[in-house]
Structures are given as structure tokens and as C-alpha cells.
Amino acid sequence: MVVTVEIISKEMVKPSSPTPLDLKTHKLSFLDQILPSVYIPIILVYHAKTGHVDIDPAQKSSRLKLSLEQILTRFYPLAGTAKDDYSILCNDEGAEYFEARVSCNLSDVLRQFNAEIFSQFLPFEPYGNGAEDGNRKVILAVKYNIFDCGGVAIGICVSHLVADGTSVTTFLNAWSAMCKGDDVSISPNFDAATYFPKRDMSWCNRDKVITKDKIVMRRLVFNKSSIAALRENASSAADSQVKRIPTRVEALTAFIWSRLMAISQSKPARASMCAAVHAVNLRERMDPPMPKHCFGNLWYFAAAVLSRDEVDHDSSDRILVSKLNNAIKGINGDYVKKIKSDVHGDLLKRAYALFGRDNIETYNFTSWCRFPFYEADFGWGKPTWVCCPSMPFKNLVVMMSTKDEHGIEAFVNILEEDAAVFDSDPELLPFVSLTIAD
Known part of the structure; x- marks a missing residue:
């Protein structure tokens, strides 16, 4: 067209x-x-x-x-x-x-x-x-x-x-x-x-994360029943004292992470570590919390890391959710205090050094599911649909709630060379709805 x-x-x-x-x-x-x-x-x-x-x-x-x-x-x-x-x-x-x-x-x-x-x-x-x-x-x-x-x-x-x-x-x-x-x-x-006062960040090559490789985007729609099934699949073991049901975002993050990781692990040059990096809003995690409408980049990344042995032994969605949940919980008031007091940027430098290594494959996630985009009524009604176009970042996933708030749309940015495998993944497709915006 x-x-x-x-x-x-x-x-x-x-x-x-x-x-x-x-x-x-x-x-x-x-x-x-x-x-x-x-x-x-x-x-x-x-x-x-x-x-x-x-x-x-x-x-x-x-x-x-x-x-x-x-x-x-x-x-x-x-x-x-x-x-x-x-x-x-x-x-x-x-x-x-x-x-x-x-x-x-x-x-x-x-x-x-x-x-x-x-x-x-x-x-x-x-x-x-x-x-x-x-x-x-x-x-x-x-x-x-x-x-x-x-x-x-x-x-x-x-x-x-x-x-x-x-x-x-x-x-x-x-x-x-x-x-x-x-x-x-x-x-x-x-x-x-x-x-978070300004610092000398000249050591940080902030545009390094923008890839020059060809990136394609895939829009995946997960309806209410698919998300419920994914949450159940990723729940803690039935014999646990308290069975924990993950959130919608945790379950979907773990599922997409597993499918992207399967592509990477199938290649001859396998990375020795895999990491899911999830953006976390700091406003509500500060002690005391920051003003709700504080403007700026007030988020940090929670990183869940798996070694190759862990991937080979057990990379089920349940394990991935557990790793992810622990990483997100770790970004708490005490950790934010460490970020604020880290005047020399040692925490950031270590993170950049880790994720800049050739032997680690990184998958980046951000959730916009709680953002009220569909409330943006300029006087002629609420939006029919809201979307986030493609971004030049390898393995970046942006999640947004559907208009009815029951489902989630995932905008997945992947290498063009991985698209054919991703598009035909037999473990992915049964959970994806082909519903279009109406």
C-alpha cells in the first residue's frame, strides 16, 4: 500500500x-x-x-x-x-x-x-x-x-x-x-x-545504544485471555507456600524475553549471559515520593541477568518472572539513595561496562500500560488508537494497554535478520491476537 x-x-x-x-x-x-x-x-x-x-x-x-x-x-x-x-x-x-x-x-x-x-x-x-x-x-x-x-x-x-x-x-x-x-x-x-544534580557524564557514550543495523517492528496484541494464561504459566510453583501470580507486565515481559532469547541462543555465536533490562519509574519509589507530575527522565533500569548455564538448565517463564521481580523490587528507596549519592557515577559506569560487553545479550523493556493515552480528548472524542512507531534499538519492547484496558499491545523492535524466525515462532503465535484497531 x-x-x-x-x-x-x-x-x-x-x-x-x-x-x-x-x-x-x-x-x-x-x-x-x-x-x-x-x-x-x-x-x-x-x-x-x-x-x-x-x-x-x-x-x-x-x-x-x-x-x-x-x-x-x-x-x-x-x-x-x-x-x-x-x-x-x-x-x-x-x-x-x-x-x-x-x-x-x-x-x-x-x-x-x-x-x-x-x-x-x-x-x-x-x-x-x-x-x-x-x-x-x-x-x-x-x-x-x-x-x-x-x-x-x-x-x-x-x-x-x-x-x-x-x-x-x-x-x-x-x-x-x-x-x-x-x-x-x-x-x-x-x-x-x-x-539528581548534573554531573560530568563525558564518559558516557549515550548514542552507543542506537544500532546501525536494520531494525523492523512487530506489533503483537495480547488479549485478556492470553494474558491470563501467560500469568498462570509464569506463576510460582503450585507446591510453594504462597502461590504468587505475576502482574500482566511481568508475565508478558518474561514471555517475550523467552522468545527473543530463543532466537539469540539458536545462533552459532551464543552470548554467555542474557539480561532483561526493564525501565522503572522512580517518582513513586523515592522516600518520600516525588511529586506526581515531576517532569524529566525520572526512571532507572532494573536488570535481570541469566548465565548460559541458567538458560540451558531452566529458562522457563516462571524463572524469568522471579528474576525480573527481584530486580524490579531492588529499585527501592534505599537504592535510589545510592544513585543520588553516587557522585562519581560508579553504579552507572559498572552497568554500562556490563551491558557493553560482547558476551551479553540485552533485551530492553518499557511499560506504558498505566499511561492514560486514551484519555487524550481534544474535544472531538477519545483516540481510536495510540501507537509508538519503530525505534532504532535492537530488542526493544514497548508495551501499551489496549483501548479497553484488558489487553496489551507490544511493539517489538528486532533485527531484520531475526524477523522470519520471530514471525513463525510456534510458541509465540498461539498467544497473539490478530485484532486490528477498530
Whole structure:
């Protein structure tokens, strides 16, 4: 299927009121400093309403821009520019805003997910030079795509330098509430650097994790019954004193980890260790907890490691879940204190040294299942579907709740050379639903 996306306008949307002088510099935390130079990409899809009068697409665009001007006064770093590795200059340059027309109906692209097609609905390539605008790097960009049927897709890129998934969700829900005309109660907190002050991170090659190999994405949908079965399969042994049922995310992480690990272990040059690295939100794990809407990259990684002997002896989902659960529980208040007091970065250096070794195969997971993307109602209804396009990271899995909140969609980024084996995995396919977004 060939889809043409024609850009019909491009402009900078500036905050409706200037940022106060005392807020002109947004300091980055050292957790911001270790992130690769990429953008977080999200696409929200909205069907045109039927059965009654819908808002004209042009009016929708006008409302989006007006509300974006207003909400940027609260989220002022998103309208700034990257100054250096330590700060953002909050100069009110604004966010890039594109408007485009798509040469098909929305239903045409929803019939079968195609990552390359959906990537066209983003403002630019979030991992290459498309994000560059002269010598300036934008922090936020939006692309408003209008389909022939009147449906729209809003593609958003937010610099990972200033935000994680939680922060992006906070912004999206505040913006949509502003656009709809609701009271916006969200007051973002930009004090992350007071918790994790900047450091000299010159030793960290943060873009090393971006692979130059060809990556393809696979979208897997796991419905409620499949997830229940996976949770039961990964439960602790029946003869245990207390049978523990893993969470949905733990069970699905262990299952996908096992399938990706099976591919790696089938190759002649087998790694001596395998590790599942799962992103963990630090806001609720601090003691005391951080403000709910603290903005920035406030997450750390929990690493569950298996030796080759452990893989060969027993790599059942039950064992993987146990390893994963112990790793996640280890990121607690005491551990966060160690991270904060680790002024020389020894913890991070050891982690980078471990996962940079050739004899370890790493699988990266992040869960967006608790993020209320489907609450982003800009005034014309909640999204039909929300997705995260492909990313240039080998063995990266992004999990999101389905619209009904009963299932989970997993966006799996793998090497192109592994795709044929993954696509025909007899242990994977029985659990995957082929349901499309409706």
C-alpha cells in the first residue's frame, strides 16, 4: 500500500505569554544526561465522528494550535532550545507544528499495522537528522495529519533530553484538556535536577545504544485471555507456600524475553549471559515520593541477568518472572539513595561496562500500560488508537494497554535478520491476537 503524506504548512507555535526571566534556564538532571539523542514518538489516531456534525478538520487544527500556545506557558521548557549537555534555554522559540494531508482513508492504514507508513505521520524522523533545524534542536514537534475521510492522526515528537514517557503523558493530557476547554489542574514540577544534580557524564557514550543495523517492528496484541494464561504459566510453583501470580507486565515481559532469547541462543555465536533490562519509574519509589507530575527522565533500569548455564538448565517463564521481580523490587528507596549519592557515577559506569560487553545479550523493556493515552480528548472524542512507531534499538519492547484496558499491545523492535524466525515462532503465535484497531 502506497500512502502519500503532503505537508501543507509548517510554523512555530510560541507560548501565549513569555517565560519569566527567573525560569529562562531549565537545568537537566544527570538522568537526563545519559539518554540518547532521540525523540519519544507517539501517534494518536481519531476517527471522524458519524451520525452527527463533527468539527471541521481545519477548526480542529486551529484549536490545537491555540491550546498549544496556552499550555506551553506551563510546560515552558518544551518551547525552548537545547543549550548544552546541562541545560535547556527557555527562550520561547516555540514548538514546530506541521499540517499534512494523507491520500487515503484512516481505515485503510488501520487494517494492517505498517511501521513505515505510520512513521510518516510524525513531524520528522525522530532518530536522524530530520530533527535538526539549522544549528537549533527543537524540543517539541507536532504533525496534524488529515485523512480523506476526515479522520486525523496527531504525531508528536518530544526530545528524550527533557522527558520520559510519564512526562509526555502529563503534557498530552494537560494539552488535550486545555484544547477541550476543561479546567487544567496539572501543574508540572521542573525540579528533577534538585533530586539528581548534573554531573560530568563525558564518559558516557549515550548514542552507543542506537544500532546501525536494520531494525523492523512487530506489533503483537495480547488479549485478556492470553494474558491470563501467560500469568498462570509464569506463576510460582503450585507446591510453594504462597502461590504468587505475576502482574500482566511481568508475565508478558518474561514471555517475550523467552522468545527473543530463543532466537539469540539458536545462533552459532551464543552470548554467555542474557539480561532483561526493564525501565522503572522512580517518582513513586523515592522516600518520600516525588511529586506526581515531576517532569524529566525520572526512571532507572532494573536488570535481570541469566548465565548460559541458567538458560540451558531452566529458562522457563516462571524463572524469568522471579528474576525480573527481584530486580524490579531492588529499585527501592534505599537504592535510589545510592544513585543520588553516587557522585562519581560508579553504579552507572559498572552497568554500562556490563551491558557493553560482547558476551551479553540485552533485551530492553518499557511499560506504558498505566499511561492514560486514551484519555487524550481534544474535544472531538477519545483516540481510536495510540501507537509508538519503530525505534532504532535492537530488542526493544514497548508495551501499551489496549483501548479497553484488558489487553496489551507490544511493539517489538528486532533485527531484520531475526524477523522470519520471530514471525513463525510456534510458541509465540498461539498467544497473539490478530485484532486490528477498530
